[in-house]
Amino acid sequence: MSDNLDALPARYRLILCDLWGCVHDGFRLLPGADQRLRRWREEERRLLFVTNAPRSAATTRRQLDGLGLDRELYDGIVSAGEVGIAALKGRPVGFCGTAEDRVDLTAAGLELTDAGYAEIACAGLEWHETVADYAERLAEWRSSDVLLHCLNPDRVVIHGGRRVVCAGALADAYEAISGRTVWHGKPYPSTYDHALSLAGNPPKETVVAVGDGLKTDVLGAARYGLDCVYVSDGIHAGEPYPDDLTPGWRPIMTVEGL
CATH class of the missing domain: 3.40.50.1000 (HAD superfamily/HAD-like)
Known part of the structure; x- marks a missing residue:
């Protein structure tokens, strides 16, 4: 499979996307992030932000408002908080x-x-x-x-x-x-249980996780049985993918950013 999000297979109808390091850096939206989210919306995919932020979903939503992210680009927020x-x-x-x-x-x-x-x-x-x-x-x-x-x-x-x-x-x-x-949060299963419940419990083969944290986003997806897109230019920028992290399992693609 091409390491290009434009080639993300149509079978993935629900995207569980990390926030920090993928969509923003705490101060501003990352380059191209809002355009990618809009593209997914145009492709009629559903999008839940799944974040390890210790805040409530309501507070996280207000933070995204402050960064200028259009609420129409996502369906909901699941936070560790x-x-x-x-x-x-x-x-x-x-x-x-x-x-x-x-x-x-x-x-x-x-x-x-x-x-x-x-x-x-x-x-x-x-x-x-x-x-x-x-x-x-x-x-x-x-x-x-x-x-x-x-x-x-x-x-x-x-x-x-x-x-x-x-x-x-x-x-x-x-x-x-x-x-x-x-x-509480990723990579623990209760977070994914909650996210899929909010989305109506779709089949796992129609769900893909997107994130930059190896021991949270990637490991959590692997353990839960979800496919994953690894964003390599986030918290682990410049580091190779550890071979012992997910033996026998790899992300479906690796991208530098959204």
């Missing part, structure tokens, strides 16, 4: 993330507390922070056997050309000291 919010509603939980994350999770119905919690919603780090800055807090959570819910499995993201550490890296560090962790 949405999956995590659904799992944590109904009880008080701790919080780790930015002030904006706190406002969003609270608005979405989570009861956040700063003391006496057995679980914590981890949406991420402040933009300038590193995992090392959390060593003391991780140790405190571990000593109290706090269950950490990771609302963004991404380890790093390219934010305006700069690599920024995400919640997934913090969850890795917590697991490294035997902390209990629940992951």
